[in-house]
Amino acid sequence: xxxxxxxxxxxxxxxxxxxxxxxxxxxxxxxxxxxxxxxxxxxxxxxxxxxxxxxxxxxxxxxxxxxxxxxxxxxxxxxxxxxxxxxxxxxxxxxxxxxxxxxxxxxxxxxxxxxxxxxxxx
Amino acid sequence: xxxxxxxxxxxxxxxxxxxxxxxxxxxxxxxxxxxxxxxxxxxxxxxxxxxxxxxxxxxxxxxxxxxxxxxxxxxxxxxxxxxxxxxxxxxxxxxxxxxxxxxxxxxxxxxxxxxxxxxxxxxxxxxxxxxxxxxxxxxxxxxxxxxxxxxxxxxxxxxxxxxxxxxxxxxxxxxxx
Numbered sequence: 001x002x003x004x005x006x007x008x009x010x011x012x013x014x015x016x017x018x019x020x021x022x023x024x025x026x027x028x029x030x031x032x033x034x035x036x037x038x039x040x041x042x043x044x045x046x047x048x049x050x051x052x053x054x055x056x057x058x059x060x061x062x063x064x065x066x067x068x069x070x071x072x073x074x075x076x077x078x079x080x081x082x083x084x085x086x087x088x089x090x091x092x093x094x095x096x097x098x099x100x101x102x103x104x105x106x107x108x109x110x111x112x113x114x115x116x117x118x119x120x121x122x
Numbered sequence: 123x124x125x126x127x128x129x130x131x132x133x134x135x136x137x138x139x140x141x142x143x144x145x146x147x148x149x150x151x152x153x154x155x156x157x158x159x160x161x162x163x164x165x166x167x168x169x170x171x172x173x174x175x176x177x178x179x180x181x182x183x184x185x186x187x188x189x190x191x192x193x194x195x196x197x198x199x200x201x202x203x204x205x206x207x208x209x210x211x212x213x214x215x216x217x218x219x220x221x222x223x224x225x226x227x228x229x230x231x232x233x234x235x236x237x238x239x240x241x242x243x244x245x246x247x248x249x250x251x252x253x254x255x256x257x258x259x260x261x262x263x264x265x266x267x268x269x270x271x272x273x274x275x276x277x278x279x280x281x282x283x284x285x286x287x288x289x290x291x292x293x294x295x296x297x298x299x
Contacts (some may be wrong), residue, residue: 001212002228002230003217003228004129004229004230004276004277004280005229005231006226006227006228006230006231008226008227008228008231009228009229009230009231009234010230012227012231012234012235013230013231013234013269013273016234016238016265016268017266017267017269019262019265020262020265020266021262021266022262023261023262023265024262024263024266038256040252040254041255041257042253042279043252043253044253049205055137055290073176074252080174081198081200082167082197082198083160083197083198083201085160086154086159088153089158089159096259097259098256098257098259099129099159100159100252100257100275102247102248102251102252103198103200104205105251105252105253107252107254107256107257109254109256109259
């Protein structure tokens with residue numbers, strides 16, 4: 001590997017770049033609403049929230065994290081974990097986007113179709 | 123210099139210290155909005171690549187494991203697991219590349235492949251910890267990010283190679299990559 005870039009390097013980078021684009025682009029055209037947020041703890045569905053039906057803010061805490069749901073958006077407000085990656089992920093507003101707190105095993109995933117229920121709380 | 127245990131320990135110490143210093147430095151970079159959470163340039167991969175190609179694969183594995191222990195001690199168990207999974211998989215890929223297709227790729231290709239595999243290894247850990255396949259939705263963004271960071275680390279390795287070679291040139295560990 002004495003050269004910085006060979007022909008195969010350029011080809012590899014182009015292929016990976018195109019692959020990523022092909023996978024990312026459809027998301028911009030996918031049906032976005034009504035947005036449903038699913039909150040999982042340890043891989044189990046904890047609650048499902050129809051974000052289009054929220055008028056003000058709905059704040060709740062799950063497994064040492066605080067989550068804030070607003071109209072068509074949801075985010076981690078705080079967490080007791082060390083790295084705060086979940087809080088730094090910011091607001092989720094698009095279908096198929098996810099935010100997670102690994103130390104607390106909490107995952108928020110957004111989907112573009114309405115869930116079966118308006119809200120499930122345990 | 124003989125390939126004895128003292129010189130081996132000294133060389134490993136230097137390389138590990140360099141890898142840890144780079145990990146620490148990139149930890150100081152604030153989170154970039156729009157980037158995958160926790161995404162980092164992977165600068166310490168420069169040392170791993172250099173070690174596999176110019177010193178030996180066993181040494182590279184030792185550095186990878188020490189790096190994961192350092193991450194676990196300074197940033198917690200989750201960070202340690204992420205570092206171990208991504209590190210071991212990408213180092214394994216490096217070793218296979220250096221053994222079986224030495225001349226197919228240049229610095230850029232090798233570091234991009236490592237970055238992609240490193241990210242996939244970390245995604246695997248988050249899948250196991252979270253128990254949800256939703257995390258795989260990140261794959262396209264991780265590939266895109268890996269292409270950028272891989273190109274960056276590959277370029278830095280190419281530029282710093284003469285300096286890195288200098289520190290081991292007179293030891294018996296040096297093999298012409």
